[in-house]
Amino acid sequence: MDGYLVVAASVIVSGVLVGTIYAVVAAGLSLIHGTILMPQASNGQIFLGAGLVLWWLQTQAGWPLWLAVPAVIAAGLALVFSLELLVFRRFYARADRSITYLVVTLGLAQMLSGLYIGAFGRISDTFSVPPPARGYAFIDPTPVSNARLLAFTAAATVLCALIAFLRLHRFGRALRAVFQNRDVARLRGIDIISTYRLALGLGTAVTTVGGMLYAVAFTLDLTVGWTMTLITFSIMIVGGPGSVLGALCVGLVFGFTQAIVSVFADPTIATFAYLLAMLAMLFLRPNGLFSR
């Protein structure tokens, strides 16, 4: 009987951890798509890139964590804003921009994925960041490593801060106004283009944080960018584009699914379930469960 309890507890613990990290990345994607109508297919590669660069800075360049984390966020923002300058801003005014953005960002994703293989593929197949905290904590009856506990706490903090920002801060409320009704938002004097840039920056920053937390809690490999793209797109479509709360709830459900499936079978089968959920949602309610 005790054995079952341990398994159940470890499923709950890892489900919550995986789910919150999914939710962080999906919230970033969802903010971008909800506001700009840009399905950022290279967001998964930015997630992977953040983890890889953190790994490189820590193990190869010997940077301390407090310096490496802001450097990674700054690098992610620099990348995405140079893309905004060169590519994204051309299509802001198009009515059918979603499909254009989907294809362009898929191209960017393929490019980034190739660059990662070229730069990191020769070094190793898997990448694990040295844990920022040692030892284990007992959440009765399963041991959880302190590094994972730290990752979970940080992910939960980021999500809470994001929700608070969107509800309370002036800029956050402007963002929500744009994804609720962009015409009325414009009439009320909100600068749409700056709001787009804010969403892009905020979404990307959140995504890079998610990538670093994943790298701390688990082990990265070079295919995880595509897997994360699929998972976060599913979460976004099921939860509703633009809804952080939706991303959180659906992310947790997906995390638990993944944890439960991993007990019995290969976790990739869980991906199959997410894809079916997304497909069903596309047919039944393309705006998602948590849309206004």
Added chain:
Amino acid sequence: MKLRIAILVAALPLLGLFGDPKGLTVFIVGLVLINMLLASGLNLLYGFGGLIPFTFAGISGTSAFICCNLVLHAGWSFWIALPVGCVAASILGLALSFPAIRLRGFYFALSGLVIQSALTIAFIYFPSLTNGDTGITSIPRPTLAGQPIVSPWLEILIATATVLTVTGISALMRSPIGSMLIAIRDDEDLSRALGINVTAVRSLAFLIASLIAGLGGGVYAHYVGFVSPRTFDVLISLNLWLMVAVGGRGTLVGPLLGALILTPLPFIFQQYTWIKDVIYGGAIVVVIMFLPAGLFGLLQRRAS
């Protein structure tokens, strides 16, 4: 006129056949011709039908796996297995055209991405049919009277199939069905109001395009001799789409031109396979930003 250009472009890679029949050039020529075939099929849906079918590689792969399993394990002849694979692919394609009835534009493309990813996972999780991630190796070449067809002749056979396919698409596009397909692409509501059966015409386009995808997939498997789930993943769909877009969508020559330009590129940087992803990914961005009508469209504009 256009058909003449099409045949000219298709004949161009055949020039490469005057060389060592076992050499790399001849092999690349074969791949160019297969990609021309596949891109022409995709063009029917994207260029003439206005839908981006990200499921194309998966449909092609279904035929490839069925075809080489029938040859390797059931001992069928390639010439009987190939039509079976094609029919299976067109049935699958028709079933997967279902989202097109309800979803438009971005949502259709997204549903295609989802289905394609699910197909790739399915390929990996039926290792009895696909040998999982390792893939199926040493698939025999098509035979004629018991003998495997040797190199220059097999390429010439593929070239014939490609030219026949392009001629078929050309004839289809000059028929009323082709006009209806273009009318639906340009204004769906108006076409419906004019009494065009939108669902039937689109389904027919999917059926024919999937048949071509199946033909290309089966031929690819037996030409290259190796297939794995990754041979038919979402990036392949994306890159076939890229060939159509680079060449010029909605023209007969465009996909041929695109396949001719893009297929040999990775072979220049053989040691660094990742450069292919960087070039193709970059080409997608460039085409979307600067070449909406593709290279053939650019040439046509220069000419006029």
